[in-house]
Amino acid sequence: MSEAEQTETGNEYPHRYNALMAQKLEGKWQDYWEREETFHAPNPGEEGFDPDRPKKFIMDMFPYPSGVGLHVGHPLGYIATDIYSRYQRMQGCNVLHPMGYDAFGLPAEQYAIQTGQHPRITTEANIATMKAQMRRLGLGHDPRRSVATTDVSFYRWTQWIFLQIFNSWYDEELDRARPISELIEELESGRIEPGDTESNPGGGKWQDLNGQERAAIINERRMAYVAEIPVNWCPGLGTVLANEEVTAEGRSERGNMPVYKRPLRQWMMRITSYCERLLDDLADLDWPEPIKLMQRNWIGRSEGAEVDFLGIDPAGGESAADGWIETRGSSGWPGGSPPEELAIRVFTTRPDTLYGATYMVLAPEHPLVDRLTAAEYDDSVPGPWRGQFPGQPAETSTPAEMVAAYKDYADSKTDIERQMEEKEKTGVFIGAWAINPVTEEKVPIFIADYVLMGYGTGAIMAVPAHDTRDFEFATQFEVPIIEVVKAPSGAEIAEGEAFTDHGTAVNSGLIDGLDTPAAKNKITGWLEENGLGSGTINYKLRDWLFSRQRYWGEPFPIIYDSDGAPIGLRDSDLPLELPEMEDYKPEVDEDPDSQPKPPLARAKDWATVSIDGKDYQRELNTMPNWAGSCWYYLRYLDPDNDERYAAEETEGYWMLSGKEEKARPESYDAGTSRIGGVDLYVGGAEHAVLHLLYSRFWHKLLFDLGHVSTPEPFHKLFNQGYVQAAAFTDERGIYVEASEVEEKDGSFFHDGKPVNREFGKMGKSLKNAVTPDEICSDFGADTLRLYEMYMGPLEASKPWNTRDIIGSHRFLQRFWRNLVDEESGELRVSSEPADGELQKKLHKTIAGVRADMDSLGFNTAIAKMIELNNALTGLDSIPAETAGSLVKMIAPFAPHLAEELWEKLGHSGSLAYEPFPEADASLLVEDQVEVAIQVMGKIRARISVPAGLDAEGLEEFARQDPAVVEALEGLTVRKVIAVPDSLVNFVAN
């Protein structure tokens, strides 16, 4: 018989805490909290706001409102932040603990497509379902602050932020973003020159340019800009994707569809301007080191030098190159781009190996390839140079034919195919040579796909002796290998491998004999003096591709005039709402060469707009789903504000703290400014380089423009682990419903047939999902909350085991029984004071629980409360003071049960704001402690001694113990180690 049935039949324990009672009182208190607005957190200036309390802003990474609802893995973090929030409220803090929904983007849209309903309808239904599930868990969010990124009143501000970004530029000198109006002022006053750029070839003066030219120069410098660059085109999803959304296998992170590199005109965000600050400010953040490291790696800073090699015109003979080095020596290093048509700029982290650069490699897409490719191969060109790649033409082909074939080959390969081949290098000698600027020797130029157009300059100097990839290529293509770095004596050098570590320069002219760092310095200095190179820093991070060809996203607040130049909408034109459409499906295609076709193009009436009598075309792309998640935490602060994304005072209070002076841009210094930000942000590690990097970038930009008070959004980040669960496969390898699997003698059976057990992330695909609703029905939300926290450390991934839940349920039941008579329902609480022993135990528990709470060690906090509770089971009645303290301690974990007991104890109202118990320090000291006595490291006795006894005293006690005397017999004591309150060790022989 189940417990629930038992109560229904009304037997001898009508007042026992069981699933049925749990559900009854959980409903009661959830209604109470809602009715009494228990978890409403007032903003500064609002009724009930107390400026004297410290603030805590505690939040989770908000979820996608998916159609299948939550399983027990999802709320792990939500429960943790709820417990922490409740604890902080009881500590007297103003706690902001909201929850929202990341409802735009591919998952929501694809679910809508599957179900054939408009995404808004399915999204709203899904949000309602999730809200109900979270309410049932007793999560104390402030319901007024529940935002969804799809709300027009929300994305109106996403659009506003986009315009802020669009209307700003990065001032390299001041190292911060500034409004675009200030750029115009700078250009007009002549403090900044337009410069020789793509939009202003020849570097014309501002005064001499017409309006259209000026607009082009401005647009080129915006933090949000349109550019034609190679992007990740995913025809299967009908959209382009950010680098961060493409897996190592060259597939879309969502949907696992093939992704191809295609040059397309798209919106970009200049996140690369913030590389250095995104990197530097990590140091001040209280984040897990692995996440910081992932961001550092993703940003990928490397120090080195840019060096120019001069390509020799294969048609023009060698004389054109004469005097090049001398010319550079007098003209100096050209910053922007090399003045010579055929100069090939490379980036290297090892300028000290320049003397060993025996060839060059350009990416197949490098702009100089066609210009440099020779008409014929010289007869002296070795066979292996003429091309090594699958499907190559005959060796007698011309360089142009070879190059064309190789480009086709490289182009056709998806990244996944590249991986397959891995070991073998491919490439083609293009028949041309270049001059090494330090040796002045001719080196051959190859193209090969191991050089990537997207990194550095798309060209390298190859030093086969000291770079693994160059070594492989050189070996395979039979290019000379010259050693220029000698390994330090004692270092092991593997035969047949490149030596890539630091050493001493050899065969290297003016840097001979220098160790690597000194050699780098000296040669870089020499290059700079001679105008041939310059020390630089390179980053892996690319600008952020910001447009998507989807319906279900924020429309860009951008229109185009007849010139095709983008114009930002005025604030008064916001929000720009998504048009209602019959057909919002993306156009997907198997063909990698298909062109993106945004669904909004089909909204003909919406796509064109007339303003002041002039016709404009709207931007038809939408924003990626990261847009809303980049800043949603700010909207929680003041979700109904129509004037600003959040009131200034409110933002300053919750983000920085109400009392501190604000760190505004003019006083900003990365090293000393307060970081501020959300006090606790809990979520999965999978967002390490996506959401968390984008969000930091937007926040810094808003900070530079003076819209937020802190340079960082999230002060403390915590990654909760995954909930794993057993999954079972049958002999065909297909997953079977885990709930139907039976265990017999350590083996597992489904439908009588043996099945294999494995562990994986809980979810639909592994058929092992357990929903919180079923656990709430079987045990109650309080039991579920407790169990999820008791499973193990919050940061660890741990397996779900329904069988273990009963332990947490029994604890609550036993706790209840300690305070309430199960037959009569009468309190078992007495007004007698607790005896000394119990007092001590209670205060030790309080101290331990507090320490654990502060460090999010909820599993051990629970263990300590269980211990105390177990100590109470033998008592006839529980002293009221002890009972009250325990109820308050358990309240963050099992809030419904605690509220009910609090009420039974004679209090009115909620205990949500009751002070958390404090330990009396005087009760924490023991007067007797047990000390272990070891002889030669083995424990021979345990004795009880007065606490704090010094080493001599301890030794004295220890020597009197009969077991010790026996163990020491016949031995000479050489040394005695005595650690007060811990142990004594006799070293003897």
Next chain:
RNA sequence: GCCAGAGUGGCGGAAUUGGCAGACGCGCCAGAUUCAAAAUCUGGUGACCUUACGGUCGUGGGGGUUCAAGUCCCCCCUCUGGCACCA
């Protein structure tokens, strides 16, 4: 391949700065209660040897430092996550 994290009873997991390994829970065993069962309560439960007292071994494996190592150092194995020709 590179980087990071982890490996402790049958299971989930405890163990400030090196200082009594296995807290707490599940499971299991025994007892109480019960006509009986469930529930509940009490006790036991790392392995091996021993009738017992007691002893030996034991934190993935191997070596080392130390009076003392789950914890520090070196090598290796396995698992998880991230990156992946980044010049």
